[in-house]
Amino acid sequence: MEEAAGEFAEPGNLAGIQHIILVLSGKGGVGKSTISTELALALRHAGKKVGILDVDLCGPSIPRMLRAEGKAVHQCDSGWVPVFVDQEQSISLMSVGFLLERPDEAVVWRGPKKNGTSDEHMAAVDALRPYSPLGALVITTPQAVSVGDVRRELTFCKKTGLRVIGVVENMSGFVCPHCNECTNIFSRGGGEELARHAGVPFLGSVPLDPELTRSLEEGRDFIQEFPQSPAFPVLA
Ligand code: ADP
DSSP: OOEEEEOOSSTTOGGGOSOEEEEEOSSTTSSHHHHHHHHHHHHHHTTOOEEEEEOOSSOOOHHHHTTOTTOOOEEETTEEEOEEOSTTOOEEEEEGGGGOSSTTOOOOOOGGGOOOHHHHHHHHHHHHGGGOSEEEEEEEOHHHHHHTHHHHHHHHHHHTTOEEEEEEEEEEEEEOTTTOOEEOSSOOSHHHHHHHHHTOOEEEEEEEOHHHHHHHHHTOOHHHHOTTSTTHHHHO
């Protein structure tokens, strides 16, 4: 579990959030930060206010993807105040990345602060449960499906009574930067099958698009700039 995106009424006031979406997968590198970032941008385009809580404790990358690296969070009486990433103050972000002095600094948490992935999951689910409606967006890649990590994540949701909004298959095929054609390098359709097997909705496939990688590296708005990409329909 890495991020929770929701509509913020007031910064710092979880009770004012209308919807909380947990973006999770059970595996690193499948695109949780990417999908969370694009989801926040898509919601902003739809006129919503969004808060992102990046709980990737060891490799927080959302501050970079949203060009918020180096910004400072500060504390007030009720806790940490998130960073606004845009002038319109539509997207606010809290990330462990803001607590590091340098972006390449390692996060070393021991003992009660970090006991293992499932404890992080449980802690986040327990902390957010009172603020329903709470739902999980489960991200997979075609390869992750085959090794079962995402299946375990769905079992986690079931056991903890967490509603699954749906499954997204990311890095599903490769978009040629020259002709925009999408080629299936790995098998395709695993995410859909996984969703069917678990009895949860399948929300779509996002191909591997070099323009998306570049947009994230440069902190640009992919949805606005590349509507012709085969990755656009699901992300937007
Ligand atoms: P996670 O948060 O699950 O660890 P990330 O969102 O950081 O994964 O994605 C890992 C890497 O893959 C990042 O460099 C990101 O830019 C890239 N990436 C993720 N999804 C796509 C995609 N659909 N197309 C192109 N690059 C992608």
